[in-house]
Amino acid sequence: MNCDDIKLMISEYLDGELVKEKEAFLFTHLSACGDCREEFKIQNSIQHQTKINQREVSDRFEKKLFSTIENRNKTFAHRWITKPTPVYINYLLGIIVIAITLFSFLQTASLRNELYAFQMRYENSLQQINYQAMQMYNMMNSLPAVEIQPIKTSVIN
Ligand SMILES: [Zn+2]
Structure with a gap:
């Protein structure tokens, strides 16, 4: 067994693949x-260095993975909070404002109509009262x- 065979055994040993029986032979050599x-x-x-590197790479990979997940969660929450108002909401708000304005305008108009009707009724009754007053006045004047006649008294005589 020459040194080349031993070198092969060394790498097998370090990889944990060397059978136990050959270990004693390796260390003797x-x-x-x-x-x-x-x-x-x-x-x-x-x-050893390779293992350290692998561990570092793996650590770095894990960190990166976690930070990516965290960032994604953060971004999701952030996006949820600062979500820009969709255009359709603006349109909806506009329609609601217009509807409220129109409704209050119609309400005012109907109120004005009621007020006008009341005024007309009031004026009507006023006219009727005047008419009745006039009739009473005419009736009074047309009475004979x-x-x-002087009261006949016997007290003076
Ligand atoms: Zn040797």
């Missing part, structure tokens, strides 16, 4: 061979004059 010990250190540090 490493204790005797400086080159392979060096190779072991290099591969170990490379794998009353003859006033």
Whole structure:
């Protein structure tokens, strides 16, 4: 078994794929061979670094994912609160204002009509009263004059 085989075993060991029976053989060789010990250190540090990088990437990915979710939630809430008024609501408000104006105008008109009718009735009754007064006046004037006769008294005589 040469050093190339050992290098293969080192990478298998670091990947956790080396069978237990070969471990003793590997470490026996490493204790005797400086080159392979060096190779072991290099591969170990490379794998360690790779794992750290992977963890960092994964951490960063998670952070990014969470912040994206948070942002999306925030954006959703924000959008919900500061939602611009849709155009149709403006139209609806306009129609409501016009309807209220028209309604109050009609109410005023009908009130004015009622007032006018009342005024007409009042004037009618006033005319009737005048007419009746006139009739009474005429009737009074057409009555024959009353003859006033002196009261006969025997007291003076
Ligand atoms: Zn070796």
